[in-house]
Amino acid sequence: QQQVKQSPQSLIVQKGGIPIINCAYENTAFDYFPWYQQFPGKGPALLIAIRPDVSEKKEGRFTISFNKSAKQFSLHIMDSQPGDSATYFCAASGDRGSTLGRLYFGRGTQLTVWP
């Protein structure tokens, strides 16, 4: 059972476009929602993360939007560049029980930014 569902599986945008990746979850024990970027042959790198007490967080060109009632969150990449071409993973973790300290990952979105 996939605890975090991510879409789309792949995404192609032109340079300067704003790709949007969406994730949904069911477990209300989740209270921490990070996004990771992974290049081929490398480990995932933490990009940005949000907690349910805020609806939006921005760091540079990356923005997370969070909808607690819908149990959904999304990543927006402003002014996308070819160097942003990578696989992006959303994840979720909680503070109790089986969610404590354990990241549940989505299946990933392969982003391609054309110059």
Next chain:
Amino acid sequence: DAGVTQSPTHLIKTRGQQVTLRCSPISGHKSVSWYQQVLGQGPQFIFQYYEKEERGRGNFPDRFSARQFPNYSSELNVNALLLGDSALYLCASSLVSTNEQFFGPGTRLTVL
């Protein structure tokens, strides 16, 4: 500052063999987690250790085991390797008080 380091980078084994993977966390981090990432999938949680004790275990068979040392480094051991164990094995470290987990580059295990 040095990030999470893992060794070896690549490893090739045959079915039935045993393998040990190593991880050194970021300085000051006391918790280490292990994940398995099969090609084309997101990482799957295997173990989390803190202060040398197992804090959580994912849905993996008993062939998988791990331990954490007093210096907070960790080893992941897999016995009786199967073809399906071929994957990128990732180690992540974190401070105890935060969910932020920082990943190492991984060990690519190929089982023939």
